[in-house]
Each structure stands twice: as structure tokens, then as C-alpha cells.
Amino acid sequence: MKKLFFVITMAGMFAACDNAANNNDNDSKDSATEQNEVALDNTAMEDDSDFAVDAALGGLxxxxxxxxxxxxxxxxxxxxxxxxxxxxHTKANEELKALAQKKNITLPQALDDDKQRKYDEFAKKKGAEFDRDYMALMVEDHKEDIEDFKDQAQKGKDADLKAFAAGKIPVLEHHLAEAEKVKAALK
Structure with missing residues (x-):
């Protein structure tokens, strides 16, 4: 009977440890989003906070x-x-951080799991392979960023975040043009 009690107790401890590990497995984006949902629930800032979180992750x-x-x-x-x-992007990240602080929006402080995996993958690449893959990523990423920033500038509810997004569109368009130029020169 003591052996059975010991086995059941140990199984319960392992299950508790496993659940605790899974609960702590939130990545930085999930954590920031959850904090914003609690703090900004049912306010006009809730959707704008999603943009801020995504913009911060992109900038990081x-x-x-x-x-x-x-x-x-x-x-x-x-x-x-x-x-x-x-x-x-360091400059833009600092501007967004100050704006988010003013609006009580929590931003991620590190890459989320997906971006960290991609970073780890790219960290193994060197030379021409890195050049080609990095520039392809930068072209695609900046196209997506421009769409997201235009959407926020047009449809956002918070005037300050709308102005931030609108002000960054020309910079992102410049980055896209430069990325396309560098990518084309690599061929």
C-alpha cells in the first residue's frame, strides 16, 4: 500500500511540474497580449494594443x-x-516604447517563439546564403509591415498610435526599396 501511495504521489508531482512548465511556456507576444487584454478589456485601446505588440516584435x-x-x-x-x-528600428522601438508606456500598453521585451526560431535558423547561415535569405526575408517582411502600418494609420482608434503608424510608413517604404535593390544586386 505504501508503494502504491508513493507511486500515485510521484505521478501527481510530475503532472503538477508538467502543468507548471506548460503554463510558463508563454512567449513574449502571448504574455504582452494577455496583459493588455486584462488591462484594456472593453476599451478602444484593445485593438490598438495588438498593433503595438506586433510592431514592437517586428522592430525587435x-x-x-x-x-x-x-x-x-x-x-x-x-x-x-x-x-x-x-x-x-532602434529609434522607432524607443518611440513606440514611450508611446506604449503613456497608453499603459505592455510590449514584449524579447522575440516571440516563432521569431526566435527564425533568428536561430538564420544565425547558422553565413556568407552568400545568409545574404540571399536575409534580403528575401527583409523584402517580404517590409511588405507585410507596410500593410499593417497603413491599416493602423487608417483604421486605428487611438490618434497617437495612428500618427505613429502613419509617420513610419515612408521609412518602411524606403527600407523596402533598399531591400529590393540589395536583393536584386545579389543575383
Missing amino acids: MEVKFGELAKTNASSQAVKDFGAMMVTD
């Missing part, structure tokens, strides 16, 4: 990948593009 990604380009790229044009991403 651009900076991290830009830093990676400085070390893993072989083309000077790709390295220069990466440096531009670090400079421009």
Missing part, C-alpha cells in the same frame, strides 16, 4: 537580424542594410 526582429547581418553577411551592401535596420 529587425534590430536583432540587422545585428546578425553585420557579422554573418559577406556583401557590404547587406551589412550596410543591416546597420540601417539597427539604427532606424
